[in-house]
Amino acid sequence: MELRVGICDDSQTDAAYVETFLSAWAQERDLALHVERFPSAESFLFRYAEEKRFDLLLLDIEMGQLDGVTMAKEIRRDNQDVQIVFITGYSDYIAEGYEVAALHYLLKPVNGDKLRAVLDRAVDKVRRRERALTLEQGGEMVRIPLGEIRYLEVCRNYVTVHAKGDYTTKSTLSRLEEALDGRFHRLGRSMVVNLEVVRRVTKTQVVLSDGSVLPLPRGAYEGLNRAIIAHS
Numbered sequence: 428m429e430l431r432v433g434i435c436d437d438s439q440t441d442a443a444y445v446e447t448f449l450s451a452w453a454q455e456r457d458l459a460l461h462v463e464r465f466p467s468a469e470s471f472l473f474r475y476a477e478e479k480r481f482d483l484l485l486l487d488i489e490m491g492q493l494d495g496v497t498m499a500k501e502i503r504r505d506n507q508d509v510q511i512v513f514i515t516g517y518s519d520y521i522a523e524g525y526e527v528a529a530l531h532y533l534l535k536p537v538n539g540d541k542l543r544a545v546l547d548r549a550v551d552k553v554r555r556r557e558r559a560l561t562l563e564q565g566g567e568m569v570r571i572p573l574g575e576i577r578y579l580e581v582c583r584n585y586v587t588v589h590a591k592g593d594y595t596t597k598s599t600l601s602r603l604e605e606a607l608d609g610r611f612h613r614l615g616r617s618m619v620v621n622l623e624v625v626r627r628v629t630k631t632q633v634v635l636s637d638g639s640v641l642p643l644p645r646g647a648y649e650g651l652n653r654a655i656i657a658h659s
Contacts, residue, residue, distance in 0.1 A: 429459035430550060431480055435471045435495065436464075436487040436514070441535065445485055445514065448539060452546050467491050468498035475502065481509050482553045483546075488515040499527040507624065507636060508556055508574050510549040528623070528636060560588065560606050562596045569594060573610070577624050577635055579603060581617040589639075612654040615644035622658045625651075 432449060436442040442464050453460040465471040468490050486495040499511050511527060516535040531545045556574035575590040581600045588594045604619055611619050618641065620633060627634040630648050633641040643651070
């Protein structure tokens, strides 16, 4: 596979170090690598408007007029798949990193072992994103990438898969659940949720990254929280 990576940092020295490390890591993992470097958030967003096919972004936070967190929020408006890692000299923005579903937060100077571990996690997530659920819809087969699925819910003898669109098929939830992977968690009898799009959990509700609010069955709170911790 080819991993497409964007490095955004106004320090040329730091960006060069990360790119050199990336090249060595990719060679160890036998991965093809396409890397682009950007000196500012503005320059990246200009490029991103033309080409959105990035798998991983390594972002500084303190950059000129537009900071890395604001840039990440802009990206997350239409892209929930790209893996975002903040690499910065400041620890004040960790909470904001969670708002954009950042994969990790690394402090400068970057520790090589920690960066290697984060890159391994990123490529694992990219590979899993390529898996898909196949449904029959109106006499044709529809392939839905697992990473696009937010949740599945049962209504009588049908299951609706909520992804970029909604797909309803005659099936049991258990049968479709067999095609899913470890990022999905069952909520009671009638619903399965993608843990990677869960943003907040209360005793009665699950709030997803797109603002959807799902009812949380009684007794499901502890199990869901344990699943989120285990998956993170």
